[in-house]
Amino acid sequence: PPGDPAPPGQATADVHASETALFDAFGRLPERVADASGRGDHVAALGEIAEFAPILGTYFDDVLVMAEDSRVRENRLRLMRQIQKTCSALADFNLLAKVG
Numbered sequence: 001p002p003g004d005p006a007p008p009g010q011a012t013a014d015v016h017a018s019e020t021a022l023f024d025a026f027g028r029l030p031e032r033v034a035d036a037s038g039r040g041d042h043v044a045a046l047g048e049i050a051e052f053a054p055i056l057g058t059y060f061d062d063v064l065v066m067a068e069d070s071r072v073r074e075n076r077l078r079l080m081r082q083i084q085k086t087c088s089a090l091a092d093f094n095l096l097a098k099v100g
Contacts, residue, residue, distance in 0.1 A: 005079035012072045018055075018062040023079065025055045030086045037090060045090050056083065 008015040008023055029052050036045035065080060067073045 003078055005075050005082060008075070011075040012067075012069065016062050018059045019076075022055055022059040025052055026079065026083055026086075029083075033086060033090060042090070049087055049090065 005023070008019045029048060032048040033045045036042070036048060063076070065073070065076045067076065
């Protein structure tokens with residue numbers, strides 16, 4: 001689904017704390033990555049993503065992205081798409097997957 005994700009509480013009343021934490025942390029991530037990249041400090045930009053990664057990991061442990069409620073699912077997918085877009089602007093992290 002196109003568009004920006006809404007705050008989780010606008011999609012459902014049953015919001016897990018890790019979903020709110022992810023939404024809030026992601027709200028700051030694009031600007032921080034862009035600022036570091038704009039300075040040519042790619043180490044700092046990657047550091048911002050590395051700092052964000054555990055929050056995303058906790059979210060995946062606690063929340064089912066593909067919820068039955070289509071409104072909730074679509075909002076979560078919009079957030080995942082924005083996260084992927086932000087992080088892939090810096091590097092193709094799929095290339096870092098373990099081989100063998």
